[in-house]
Every structure is written in structure tokens, then in C-alpha cells.
Amino acid sequence: MSEPIHLSAVLFDMDGTLVDSAGDLAAAVNDLRVLRGLPPLPAARFRAAASVGSSALLQVGLGVSAGDPHFPSLRSEFFKAYEKRCANPALFPGVDALTRGLAAEGIPWGIVTNKPQAFAEAIVENAPALRATRVVIGARPGIAPKPAPDGILAALKALGASSRKTAYAGDDRRDVDAARRAGCTSILALWGYHPEGADLRSWEPDFTADSPLEILQVLHGFPPRWPEPNQLD
Numbered sequence: 001m002s003e004p005i006h007l008s009a010v011l012f013d014m015d016g017t018l019v020d021s022a023g024d025l026a027a028a029v030n031d032l033r034v035l036r037g038l039p040p041l042p043a044a045r046f047r048a049a050a051s052v053g054s055s056a057l058l059q060v061g062l063g064v065s066a067g068d069p070h071f072p073s074l075r076s077e078f079f080k081a082y083e084k085r086c087a088n089p090a091l092f093p094g095v096d097a098l099t100r101g102l103a104a105e106g107i108p109w110g111i112v113t114n115k116p117q118a119f120a121e122a123i124v125e126n127a128p129a130l131r132a133t134r135v136v137i138g139a140r141p142g143i144a145p146k147p148a149p150d151g152i153l154a155a156l157k158a159l160g161a162s163s164r165k166t167a168y169a170g171d172d173r174r175d176v177d178a179a180r181r182a183g184c185t186s187i188l189a190l191w192g193y194h195p196e197g198a199d200l201r202s203w204e205p206d207f208t209a210d211s212p213l214e215i216l217q218v219l220h221g222f223p224p225r226w227p228e229p230n231q232l233d
Contacts, residue, residue, distance in 0.1 A: 009161040013170030014113035016192035020090045022050040028082035029061035051172045051193040089123045094212035096129040110135035112151040147174040149182035
């Protein structure tokens with residue numbers, strides 16, 4: 001994009017964008033490790049996997065891939081452990097101010113995540129700053145996960161919003177790809193859970209934001225920009 005744009009709605013990824021969930025996710029995997037007589041791993045080991053989901057988290061924590069015959073039962077055990085730990089979700093600094101700003105300006109917003117629907121709804125219920133969301137689309141039957149655009153398209157329909165006037169903000173390459181496939185403007189959250197050494201420029205987002213509040217600037221029509229190269233190292 002070379003010209004400033006003006007957007008009237010915004011959708012958000014959850015983990016790594018609105019919710020700093022890496023600690024709770026790491027703790028849930030470590031619960032499984034402790035039950036197996038293994039020492040807990042540092043939460044930082046799970047950070048890059050937090051936006052990818054249970055398969056990546058269990059690979060880091062237990063060395064079990066999605067193709068392993070034990071994976072379905074381990075994932076179920078992990079979900080039960082995580083359910084106990086997501087009652088007090090931690091939001092990234094600035095998210096509360098962002099949602100207040102959106103409300104003050106009458107900008108409708110929603111959440112589209114690959115997190116299971118029940119967990120996504122529980123987190124919204126337990127985080128007052130997120131309760132103003134107009135729609136929550138999580139992993140559920142009939143909604144293909146990102147990078148498929150299904151969740152974003154479902155949210156657009158629920159909001160009655162045009163893809164051309166809507167931004168989708170997330171921290172993962174799948175978020176950028178899903179936004180593009182849905183016809184939305186993509187915003188890459190630079191504070192999120194990026195894989196170490198990832199070439200973020202190659203993801204080709206339309207905009208970047210260094211903080212949640214910078215998303216308001218994008219919605220106000222600021223031109224796309226990238227930070228200095230050393231900020232992406």
C-alpha cells in the first residue's frame with residue numbers, strides 16, 4: 001500500500017497480540033512434565049510456540065509431534081491443565097487503553113483466534129478489557145484455522161463489516177496470510193511471539209505496530225511503515 005487508508009473496523013488475534021498467554025501455556029505444559037517426573041522448563045522456552053498452538057507447545061515441552069499416536073491424549077490432558085490456569089489472563093500493556101480508545105471512537109472490533117472456542121470465550125469473560133468485543137471466533141467445527149480466512153470472514157459477517165475497511169492484527173505469519181486471503185488490511189504486532197530469527201519483512205504485512213496503541217494510529221489513516229532494521233533483528 002502506498003496511500004494512507006481509513007479503516008472502520010478491526011479484528012485481533014488473541015495469543016501474542018491481546019493476551020500475553022505464554023506464561024499460562026508454559027505452566028500447563030510443565031504440569032504435564034511434572035506428572036511425568038520431569039523438571040519444569042523456563043517459560044521463555046515456550047514463548048515462540050505460544051502463538052502456534054498445542055502442537056508446538058507439546059513439541060517443545062514433551063518432544064511429541066502431532067503425528068505421534070499419543071498426541072491426542074496429551075493434547076486433551078494439556079487442555080485440562082490450561083483450563084485451570086486461564087481464569088486470570090494477562091493482557092499486554094496498552095491493550096486496556098486500546099479497547100477504551102476503540103469504544104470512545106465507536107470502532108467495532110472482534111477477536112479471531114485458533115485457540116479453541118471455549119477457551120477464547122473464557123478468556124474474554126475473565127478479562128474486563130476484552131468484554132466489549134462484538135464477536136469471538138475460535139477453533140470450532142466448520143471454521144478452518146488460520147492461515148485460512150474462514151474465521152475472519154465469519155467475524156466480518158457478524159460485524160456487518162467490509163473486508164476493504166477492516167484491519168486484522170496479529171503476531172504470526174498465519175495472521176498476515178489470513179488477513180490477505182480475507183481481503184483485509186494486515187497489521188503485524190511486533191510485541192508478540194515471533195519465531196527466533198524470523199524474517200518478518202518477508203511476511204509482507206501492510207502495517208506494523210510497536211504497541212497496541214499504535215493500532216489506533218493505523219486506523220486513523222497513518223501510512224504504512226516499518227521500524228528501523230535493528231528493531232526486527
